[in-house]
Amino acid sequence: FFSVPLPCTMPIVQIPTVPVSNVQTLFDWGDRQLIGQGAYADVFAVACRTTHQEFAVKQVFKSRLKREQDVRRLQTEIHVTRELEHKGCTKCYHVFQDEDAVYFQLELLRGGDLCQVLMQHTTLPEHAVARFTRQVLETLEYLQNWYGIAHLDIKLDNLLCSSTNVSTADIKLADFGFAQILRESANTVPESNSADDADVACGATLDQCLVSPKGTMGYMSPELFRQRLQDLTQPLVTPRPDVQKMDVYSVGVVAYLLLSGAFPHKVSLPRPQHLRSIHGGPKFCLPTWRTISHAAQDFCRHLLHADPTHRPSIRQALDHEWLCVPARSLTGAAAPAASELPNETTPAPETPPTVISSEPGSKLSSSHPSNAAALGNTTVDSSAA
Numbered sequence: 001f002f003s004v005p006l007p008c009t010m011p012i013v014q015i016p017t018v019p020v021s022n023v024q025t026l027f028d029w030g031d032r033q034l035i036g037q038g039a040y041a042d043v044f045a046v047a048c049r050t051t052h053q054e055f056a057v058k059q060v061f062k063s064r065l066k067r068e069q070d071v072r073r074l075q076t077e078i079h080v081t082r083e084l085e086h087k088g089c090t091k092c093y094h095v096f097q098d099e100d101a102v103y104f105q106l107e108l109l110r111g112g113d114l115c116q117v118l119m120q121h122t123t124l125p126e127h128a129v130a131r132f133t134r135q136v137l138e139t140l141e142y143l144q145n146w147y148g149i150a151h152l153d154i155k156l157d158n159l160l161c162s163s164t165n166v167s168t169a170d171i172k173l174a175d176f177g178f179a180q181i182l183r184e185s186a187n188t189v190p191e192s193n194s195a196d197d198a199d200v201a202c203g204a205t206l207d208q209c210l211v212s213p214k215g216t217m218g219y220m221s222p223e224l225f226r227q228r229l230q231d232l233t234q235p236l237v238t239p240r241p242d243v244q245k246m247d248v249y250s251v252g253v254v255a256y257l258l259l260s261g262a263f264p265h266k267v268s269l270p271r272p273q274h275l276r277s278i279h280g281g282p283k284f285c286l287p288t289w290r291t292i293s294h295a296a297q298d299f300c301r302h303l304l305h306a307d308p309t310h311r312p313s314i315r316q317a318l319d320h321e322w323l324c325v326p327a328r329s330l331t332g333a334a335a336p337a338a339s340e341l342p343n344e345t346t347p348a349p350e351t352p353p354t355v356i357s358s359e360p361g362s363k364l365s366s367s368h369p370s371n372a373a374a375l376g377n378t379t380v381d382s383s384a385a
Contacts, residue, residue: 016096251303261288
């Protein structure tokens with residue numbers, strides 16, 4: 001499978017191998033357009049030579065996979081991505097490899113990822129955020145109920161827009177490199193390794209599973225971030241129902257970001273202070289929140305609860321009133337009176353909310369925003385410092 005030595009003895013993923021020349025024959029490779037770059041992969045917009053249909057092709061370079069965790073993540077992504085069929089997931093048509101790289105042939109989404117969208121608009125209308133949030137939660141519920149999968153890397157960069165029109169665009173979930181199989185089911189992804197036996201061998205009961213402290217700092221749930229601080233090399237033993245609540249927390253961060261243009265907590269703080277900030281709960285003191293409904297604030301407050309036992313499940317989040325009211329009720333919501341605002345100190349008006357990039361080093365092509373979220377280069381795994 002790999003042409004470079006790796007500290008790994010994992011089973012080989014069976015995917016077709018083609019000569020390098022075949023890749024150039026299948027696509028107009030010379031006219032490919034770079035739309036994203038990451039630590040392990042590049043993503044190109046490219047047309048099929050025979051049908052002229054455009055695709056996004058993610059090229060993962062084998063020479064960059066230096067650690068067992070890198071290989072494991074790629075194998076997980078291959079297993080999950082090529083099997084899922086859902087309107088809320090980025091469609092994968094084929095996965096193949098040549099001597100130097102693994103290629104994912106994906107649908108091309110012209111709207112870019114939500115990080116790019118937010119940098120263009122600063123904030124999004126509340127009705128659009130509610131619709132996007134519902135779509136993401138419905139996709140996560142589908143993954144959990146039908147495949148027993150938790151995504152574990154929900155962030156703006158991994159949420160792709162079907163078009164550039166925010167009012168009509170749909171959101172699709174990408175990058176399943178950190179996904180975890182929580183249980184076996186009739187629809188469990190073939191060839192995927194259920195963690196049940198390994199979890200029990202490592203001290204977890206049948207009602208528990210092990211979750212490595214991986215993900216992106218600004219979106220990581222408090223319980224996972226705490227484990228990362230305590231022991232980076234050891235996974236977190238957690239009840240299986242609480243694993244999905246890690247995704248719920250990340251969805252809360254996404255909703256807060258889209259509504260206000262800022263993270264709910266200062267991600268620039270040193271890590272111990274960041275953890276204390278998380279446990280203090282989200283703040284709604286930016287001037288932006290004056291025009292946002294109380295239902296939206298309540299939704300974010302519940303999803304961002306530091307204690308997973310008090311955090312809603314995916315279904316409970318979907319049943320929240322904010323996601324159930326008609327869109328017209330959220331459009332142009334009247335600003336609440338000052339006495340109705342949360343009892344918090346409002347910062348000076350000249351300090352506007354700003355989008356904090358979770359990974360300033362991520363290079364994206366501004367000329368063609370698209371499937372850059374498939375890169376996953378803004379995440380950190382349990383082997384990173």
